[in-house]
Amino acid sequence: MELSDQLIGFAAAGCAVIGLGLLFYGLQAAEPLPLRIAEIDETLAGKKVALQGTVEWTRQAKTALLAGLKDGEEITVVAFKPGEGELRLLRKGGTVKVIGRIQEYRGELEVVIERVEALD
């Protein structure tokens, strides 16, 4: 057996094919559910969702930035250890797309932010 370019190419192609399959599957599974806030209920706890709305209010807690997101209905969105981008985008009156996971906290549903994008 020779350690030729062809052998390396064959092994690399195997890696690439399996890798592309896993990447495609992982990205599909990681895709957030696009929802309106009114559609959110307890059955969706733990799910990744994408919401669009206007930031109604913000409050800086000790380790997190909280904001009220409204698209008719309102829900609290939480950014733990917010980065500069989140601090910039989550300002009162801003229109944003929030991607995050729904969780229940003290009996209320809220969204823990994974990503914020500007819609302005």
Added chain:
Amino acid sequence: MTEELLWLILGWLLGVVAGLLPGIHANTISFLLLGFAANTGQPDKWAYVVVGMNIVQAFVDFIPNIFLGLPDSEAFASLLPGHRFLAKGKGLYAVRLGIIGALSGSLLAALLFPLFAGFLAKALDFVEAIIPLALGLVLVSLVAGERDWKKRGQAVAVIALAGGFGLLTLPSSAFADPLFPAITGLFGVAGLLNGLRGENRVPEQLDGISPLKPKNLLEGGVLGSLAAGIVALLPAIGPGEASYLLMKLFKKTSASLYLIIVGCINAANLLFSFLFLYLLGKTRTGAAAALERLGLLDAPTLVAVTGASLVSAAAGAWLCLWLAKAAAKKISQVNYRSLNAGVICFLGAIVFLLQGLPGLLVLVVGTAIGLVPLAFGVRRAHAMSYLMVPTLAYYLGFPG
């Protein structure tokens, strides 16, 4: 998916830079990138840059590791396995062995994820409890692996020096990040200085027949994946030590097998560290630490990151092969001592720029200690005590 692939390609380009330039590690670039990531609000995209860069660097690293720092080739028996091939004009063959090892490591790690996850779920508490014992055994095995009592005594001296150096610098607030200049000195600059003693030209590198025993590939893949599991579980154990220990344990001596195993561990360890981060929230590699900072821990992302790692492994293999062929053509034409001296100056400048005089001091002391095993003719892996001894002290409850 196109967008993710474009981010991956950016990571590959950075991985080539990190791999080819000694002293510029993907970890350093990862943490610079985290600053950009915080500003863009797209951490998931930057995760692909981090993954692509680290995986490609694991491949491209073979080029400086094999083509630079060749000492006097008359002392053939004391050469590192990669340098043995370089001295015989087979540097490109050595790189190919590393590449096939890293490719098999990437595939096997992805396949072994469920097994490893199951093992972690059952045995993690036990493993955590025996870490100090395991580290102690690794140190004893490294010493016992030397050929006679004189060499074993010299190995203990190296361990004491490097371990003491780690105990002094790692917990000290006087140094911003002593790990980078220390490791650069202990292994990088010390090896390059040793290379200055060598001949001014390396032999012409041939791209001839490169035999591969299927048995070596199979053994390399299996042993490498096992070793990657050890590296992922035990802090402060590097790929070199893990490969050496496994080869001793299984009584293997082949330099080809060693290179396949090291390649396998380098790649598999990165993939296992992503799994470790997902399952336990613990970071065992710089890449996993960067992913943690980006906040990416869910199962679908782990699957996507694993896929991205495999695609990057394929890209890394081709990029490394292409660059290694170019290096093999040029290396015998350059003034080898000047090349090594230039890299030493570059490393000194990088350390000074990033960490100032304290970093330079750590680099100089690290280099001096790194030269000791070379002077004694014992394994340079003993200098990894720089990390192992302080880690052992931490687990044994000594303040630091």
